Amino acid sequence: MTPASRLALIAHDEKKDDLVAFAADHVEFLKTCHIVATGTTGQRILAACPGLNLTPLKSGPLGGDQQIGALISEGKIDQLIFFVDPLTPMPHDVDVKALMRLAIVYDIPMALNRATAEIMLENQENG
Numbered sequence: 001m002t003p004a005s006r007l008a009l010i011a012h013d014e015k016k017d018d019l020v021a022f023a024a025d026h027v028e029f030l031k032t033c034h035i036v037a038t039g040t041t042g043q044r045i046l047a048a049c050p051g052l053n054l055t056p057l058k059s060g061p062l063g064g065d066q067q068i069g070a071l072i073s074e075g076k077i078d079q080l081i082f083f084v085d086p087l088t089p090m091p092h093d094v095d096v097k098a099l100m101r102l103a104i105v106y107d108i109p110m111a112l113n114r115a116t117a118e119i120m121l122e123n124q125e126n127g
């Protein structure tokens, strides 16, 4: 049996509805995962998909992105789905950049939009 995937889920405010819809569409796969999420994203997903094994961390602007980056550096995250809003300035932009950098350094799959996330999960749902 393959071990459950350890998945990190994050969405900026303008993309939260999209990520919640994505999670609802893939809820059967997500039920097989250990999930961490930034605070508000996690609460939104849990409200829409109760019963997931999902731990909300701090909100992004309060350190949630850095918490997920730290988990990546410890080898505790297998893949990252982060629906980024490229049109809104963020006070914690440096944290977002640092998180993406660590996902690249540790070479974990990282989907930054829904089109890529669909391909990422499709591979696993059909495999």
Ligand SMILES: O=C(CO)COP(=O)(O)O
Pocket: 010, 011, 012, 013, 037, 038, 039, 040, 041, 042, 058, 059, 060, 061, 064, 065, 092, 096
């Ligand atoms: O800001 C975020 C990611 O950079 C997301 O944080 P929240 O899920 O707490 O809104």
